Amino acid sequence: METAQNLTDTARTIPAARMAQEPEAMNQKIPYPEQTIGKPLCDDPKMSMRNVNVFYGDSQAIYDVSLDIGKNQVIALIGPSGCGKSTFLRCMNRMNDTIDICKVKGSFMLEQDNIYDPKLDVVELRARVGMVFQKPNPFPKSIYENVAYGPRLHGLANKKFELDEIVENSLRKAGLWDEVKDRLDQPGTGLSGGQQQRLCIARSIAVSPEVVLMDEPCSALDPIATAKIEELIDELSSQYTIAIVTHSMQQAARVSHRTAYFHLGRLIEVNDTNTVFTAPEHALTEAYITGRFG
Amino acid sequence: MSNTTEQVRKSLKARYRSEKRFRAFGISAVAFGLLAVVVLFTDIISKGTSAFVETYIQLDIHWDPAELGIDDPTDPEQVNYADYDALIKAALRERFPDVEDRLERRALYQLASSGAGFRLRDQLQENPDLLGTIQTRWILADDDVDMFIKADAEDRQNTRLPEVARPWVEALERDGHTDIQWNASFFSKGDSREPEQAGVWAAVTGSFFTMLVTLALAFPIGVAAAVYLEEFAPKNRYTDFIEVNINNLAAVPSIIFGLLGLAIFINLFGLPRSVPLVGGLVLTLMTLPTIIISARAAIKSVPPSIREAALGMGASRMQMVMHHVLPLAMPGMLTGAIIGMAQALGETAPLLMIGMVAFIVDIPGGPLDASTVLPVQIYLWADSPEASFVALTSAAIMVLLAFLISMNTLAVLLRKRLERRW
Numbered sequence: 001m002e003t004a005q006n007l008t009d010t011a012r013t014i015p016a017a018r019m020a021q022e023p024e025a026m027n028q029k030i031p032y033p034e035q036t037i038g039k040p041l042c043d044d045p046k047m048s049m050r051n052v053n054v055f056y057g058d059s060q061a062i063y064d065v066s067l068d069i070g071k072n073q074v075i076a077l078i079g080p081s082g083c084g085k086s087t088f089l090r091c092m093n094r095m096n097d098t099i100d101i102c103k104v105k106g107s108f109m110l111e112q113d114n115i116y117d118p119k120l121d122v123v124e125l126r127a128r129v130g131m132v133f134q135k136p137n138p139f140p141k142s143i144y145e146n147v148a149y150g151p152r153l154h155g156l157a158n159k160k161f162e163l164d165e166i167v168e169n170s171l172r173k174a175g176l177w178d179e180v181k182d183r184l185d186q187p188g189t190g191l192s193g194g195q196q197q198r199l200c201i202a203r204s205i206a207v208s209p210e211v212v213l214m215d216e217p218c219s220a221l222d223p224i225a226t227a228k229i230e231e232l233i234d235e236l237s238s239q240y241t242i243a244i245v246t247h248s249m250q251q252a253a254r255v256s257h258r259t260a261y262f263h264l265g266r267l268i269e270v271n272d273t274n275t276v277f278t279a280p281e282h283a284l285t286e287a288y289i290t291g292r293f294g
Numbered sequence: 295m296s297n298t299t300e301q302v303r304k305s306l307k308a309r310y311r312s313e314k315r316f317r318a319f320g321i322s323a324v325a326f327g328l329l330a331v332v333v334l335f336t337d338i339i340s341k342g343t344s345a346f347v348e349t350y351i352q353l354d355i356h357w358d359p360a361e362l363g364i365d366d367p368t369d370p371e372q373v374n375y376a377d378y379d380a381l382i383k384a385a386l387r388e389r390f391p392d393v394e395d396r397l398e399r400r401a402l403y404q405l406a407s408s409g410a411g412f413r414l415r416d417q418l419q420e421n422p423d424l425l426g427t428i429q430t431r432w433i434l435a436d437d438d439v440d441m442f443i444k445a446d447a448e449d450r451q452n453t454r455l456p457e458v459a460r461p462w463v464e465a466l467e468r469d470g471h472t473d474i475q476w477n478a479s480f481f482s483k484g485d486s487r488e489p490e491q492a493g494v495w496a497a498v499t500g501s502f503f504t505m506l507v508t509l510a511l512a513f514p515i516g517v518a519a520a521v522y523l524e525e526f527a528p529k530n531r532y533t534d535f536i537e538v539n540i541n542n543l544a545a546v547p548s549i550i551f552g553l554l555g556l557a558i559f560i561n562l563f564g565l566p567r568s569v570p571l572v573g574g575l576v577l578t579l580m581t582l583p584t585i586i587i588s589a590r591a592a593i594k595s596v597p598p599s600i601r602e603a604a605l606g607m608g609a610s611r612m613q614m615v616m617h618h619v620l621p622l623a624m625p626g627m628l629t630g631a632i633i634g635m636a637q638a639l640g641e642t643a644p645l646l647m648i649g650m651v652a653f654i655v656d657i658p659g660g661p662l663d664a665s666t667v668l669p670v671q672i673y674l675w676a677d678s679p680e681a682s683f684v685a686l687t688s689a690a691i692m693v694l695l696a697f698l699i700s701m702n703t704l705a706v707l708l709r710k711r712l713e714r715r716w
């Protein structure tokens with residue numbers, strides 16, 4: 001019995017261990033709510049998703065999710081691994097189009113435009129809804145070329161000085177300018193992990209998107225780099241609408257205005273970040289944020 | 295605890311032993327390969343280097359108008375058709391006045407190469423004032439004389455130079471009237487029945503044009519096919535079928551491609567025989583699978599995160615491929631192209647089928663002139679009875695290797711330039 005006691009002790013400090021211990025038990029004990037709890041909708045949404053179902057082949061990854069994202073709002077998507085946060089995020093700029101077996105049902109509106117309208121051009125959509133990935137993925141080109149890629153692609157700058165201006169502004173906004181201004185012609189891949197991620201953020205804001213989607217942007221970074229990016233997100237939120245997926249509850253609490261909790265493809269609870277972390281309504285949410293499972 | 299350590303220690307010993315064994319295997323395999331290369335190279339070089347030089351004999355040429363049968367050295371018609379061999383024969387008679395027997399005379403005349411007269415003609419064309427004068431000239435020797443001079447003292451008995459001629463050649467040698475000079479014609483002439491006049495240049499240009507056609511067709515087609523199959527084609531039964539067939543094509547014996555080329559390009563489309571264009575087309579068919587397979591591997595190895603980044607920035611698929619995937623995959627594609635082209639350069643069988651085995655004297659001026667290629671030339675010379683062709687064969691192999699090495703060096707340099715860090 002001593003070993004069992006030990007295990008439970010460990011589980012208290014390491015939630016992941018607990019999850020391995022009792023994965024299904026949790027789900028069976030606590031039923032899903034009939035409807036998403038809290039306030040999934042808002043008055044003046046930048047993006048609004050309704051009755052979203054996503055399938056990978058025969059298996060369903062998202063079940064009937066409806067969610068609004070307000071203007072200049074930072075919304076954090078949290079939830080255990082495999083619950084469909086990335087899937088949902090990638091649907092918002094149609095990155096899932098590239099996966100053949102992925103089928104998306106429901107409506108996605110970016111202000112007045114239907115994102116999945118066949119007449120809407122994905123190129124335009126992705127200029128309006130940018131994305132930052134989990135792993136920093138700068139192009140194997142110079143720092144300058146990395147940032148200039150989007151503006152060039154969409155013809156945002158006709159003259160060299162205009163492009164220079166966009167590059168400088170984007171790097172400044174991403175808090176990277178002072179670190180790289182002397183070596184713009186060096187490869188972006190030669191930067192540190194945190195710098196690379198900020199470069200990727202600079203790259204995506206160079207085309208002045210309306211929404212920036214971030215999929216665990218700090219998971220590969222050390223605390224200092226993470227702090228820088230969190231600061232950056234805070235600053236960017238005055239101009240952009242941001243949806244961020246994160247595994248760190250502290251990060252969600254620090255940077256976001258609203259928090260959405262996903263569980264096995266269902267949107268359980270959405271509320272002001274404060275409310276979610278101080279007074280979660282649903283038992284699953286509470287279990288997750290108190291670290292009772294991963 | 296100590297039990298585990300002991301166990302680990304024991305297994306460690308076995309592990310080190312097996313590692314050592316494996317290293318020994320590896321080293322001996324590499325050593326064997328190196329040895330094979332060294333043996334091959336020493337054999338080829340020792341046999342072939344003598345073909346890069348050839349023997350000349352010194353004679354006093356009397357530009358006698360009567361012998362030549364001309365009266366006006368400025369008339370190009372006359373100069374062209376004059377009998378220059380007669381001058382050489384006269385000079386040889388002059389040099390060895392004792393030779394009177396008709397048969398012996400014939401042997402004497404054969405000391406000089408049958409092509410030596412052409413050089414005298416060129417000299418007279420350049421300088422008509424020579425007519426009537428007596429000049430000392432170095433005359434290209436026959437290949438039998440060449441072999442005799444180049445051979446060691448003991449080996450001279452075994453050369454093909456007739457008994458009667460040996461004292462004459464020895465006399466010339468004693469007087470310092472023989473000389474071994476750089477064989478420039480080997481690098482500037484086409485094939486010839488006479489080994490001392492045979493050159494490799496027609497085959498080199500033939501190979502060059504054939505490779506040019508092959509590269510110009512196989513690389514773009516192969517890369518385009520690979521890009522389509524990797525990036526755009528839906529994954530279904532048809533593309534699977536295509537994929538299997540491409541892999542099968544890579545294993546088809548090359549002579550089959552030759553037969554195919556004969557049936558399609560020559561018989562159906564009526565393209566001329568023996569030309570680099572058709573050779574290039576056939577070799578394109580042969581190298582395409584290699585290039586497609588390696589290009590696909592190169593495209594596959596481009597990290598998916600780069601594609602996502604490009605698509606996430608709003609690039610279309612085409613732009614993603616053009617801006618990111620192709621540049622990153624290019625070094626790998628070039629590697630495949632090098633292998634394919636090296637294969638094509640050494641290929642003989644399919645070219646025999648489309649008639650590139652012809653006896654080519656003239657240097658081809660383009661991909662539509664009849665020509666042969668280096669490996670076929672090697673095959674032809676290796677098949678010739680004259681002993682001198684043995685050296686020529688090895689020399690041609692060296693030229694082929696040099697061609698191959700320079701082609702590969704070029705590609706490797708190109709690849710180095712294109713390679714990027716990530």
Ligand SMILES: Nc1ncnc2c1ncn2[C@@H]1O[C@H](COP(=O)(O)OP(=O)(O)OP(=O)(O)O)[C@@H](O)[C@H]1O
Nearest residue numbers: 056061079080081082083084085086087088099101
């Ligand atoms: N390309 C794919 N093909 C098939 N199934 C997929 C694919 N991508 C995701 N899935 C499945 O969809 C479900 C949701 O995955 P998703 O990546 O959205 O989870 P997540 O919440 O982002 O997890 P994590 O926090 O670990 O990143 C999972 O069950 C996953 O196995």
Ligand SMILES: [Mg+2]
Nearest residue numbers: 085086087215
């Ligand atoms: Mg994810």
